[in-house]
Amino acid sequence: MNDTTLSVEHLGYLFTKLKATVAAQRVLVLLGPDEQGSWTPALTHGVTAEQAFGDEPIALPVLVKVTQQMRPFFTEKADDLAEFDSNALLLSGIQAVLCVPLLGGRGQVVGMLYADDSRPAAGFRYTDMLNVQNLAQGLRARPSRPIARPAPAAPIVASGPRIRLRSQEEVAFFVQLSTLIKAGIPLLQGLEALAKQAESERVRELSERILKGLLKGQSLSEVLQAHGEFAGVVVSLVRCAERSGQLALSLELLAQTLDKQRNRSLRLSSSLIYPGFLMLLALAMVALMPTFLLKSQLEFYQAQKMKLPGLSLAFLKLGQWLSHPLGGLTSVLLVGTLLFWLRRPEQRLRLAALRQRLFERLPWTRRLQRLYWECLVLSSLHMLLLAGVDVLEGVRMAVESSGSFLWREKQPQILADLRNGEGLAQSLAASRLTSKSTGPLLAASEEAGRVAGALGWISRILESDFDHGLDTAGKVLEPLIMLLLGVLVGLITLASLLPSIRYIQEL
Secondary structure: OOOOOOOHHHHHHHHHHHHHHOOOOEEEEEEOOOOOOOOEEEEEEOOOOOHHHOOOOOOHHHHHHHHHHOOOEEOOOHHHHHHOOOHHHHHHOOOEEEEEEEEOOOOOEEEEEEEEEOOOOOOOOHHHHHHHHHHHHHOOOOOOOOOOOOOOOOOOOOOOOOOOOOHHHHHHHHHHHHHHHHOOOOHHHHHHHHHHHOOOHHHHHHHHHHHHHHHOOOOHHHHHHHHOOOOHHHHHHHHHHHHHOOHHHHHHHHHHHHHHHHHHHHHHHHHHHHHHHHHHHHHHHHHHHHHHHHHHHHHHHHHOOOOOOHHHHHHHHHHHHHHOHHHHHHHHHHHHHHHHHHHOHHHHHHHHHHHHHHHHHOHHHHHHHHHHHHHHHHHHHHHHHHOOOOHHHHHHHHHHHHOOHHHHHHHHHHHHHHHOOOOHHHHHHHHOOOOOOHHHHHHHHHHHOOHHHHHHHHHHHHHHHHHHHHHHHHHHHHHHHHHHHHHHHHHHHHHHHHHHHHHHHHO
């Protein structure tokens, strides 16, 4: 039999998760095949190890096919087994089969996750296969003992005030922690080193707090969840990493993903700085020019009992209002009220939702916004599936952590489609939030059984499209704002010249 890298703890965890993931009469974890092509049942449910190859045989032709192709196989109905011309399979009465290979470090098949059902109208859904495949991929690396912790009687609450890390500090924390663990330093010693040597005071304080939680018997994921400032996708990834024994690699992947998301956000913010500055300049011109430049001139013409043009009169009223103490006080109160309103998190969320809906209505910002959120959701989903999170939970956490209100509105529909057996590509395409190229690429990856890996390079393609669209939008937006400034300057100039021209004509 091939040398498996799965420990007894790994097999037990696989078997427990497999039974909880699929609803089947018989569930088996098989080891093999050996040089003679034989399989050894390691753990079974609904059938004994002797019966699996004797009185109640499993679908050996399916095992052979999956071993040769190294791709998962599942049936939605009994007709899907017609391709296997086997009397033994026909006599066994099996109506539905789900079979996912366990691959070793060198890519060879070292085991099989198997489930079947002989009940009429039995069948497995695509999401069942995908969830079991992610389970198999999540436990592909070196063995470690999963720690079974009892559920706490009360929620774990972080002691002390919350530590709000900046985005770069969060990335630096996970990069440094993963580097220390990869170097062979235990987690406790690594956190102790960060608590003493980290450059950021907030990172040092966070490391000390996590270290105290670990010494109390909590897991890293429990401490991060109690901290309250980390997204659910971060906590879930760390929890899956603790179970699979790949904490260092998962933290490194998490740091890379967070760094990409941070760079994408910084790129978006930096591209809006110059247009935003020009817009503020335009508003300042509208507010200050009538007050300090046109007010005296227009009041002089008005004192001469000359009828002012409508544009000049409007600027005169604006200047008089802003220069009046009551008007100035009202303006300051309005600005202060707005800033105080924006300090509340729920109001900032409302403003963000309003901004997203506004951008969705504008044709030149709609595509750019959709590319941004799609890239963010798919990159988070890629990270979660690689860690072994099932598809439904991965989609839910990726959407909720994205901050997109449009995706959150479509989330129930996407999850319902997945529960009904639809593929991930079809479910996302039905939401109409993904680009046209995502559907075919994701569908092809589903056929090949490489969804988690495909999501990574699909998100990279979308990121490239987003960068190109952002550059194009910046090149288009800058002349438009300059045109707006020119129009405002022209209006102010016109408002000052029209009364002068009329006054000269009346002399």
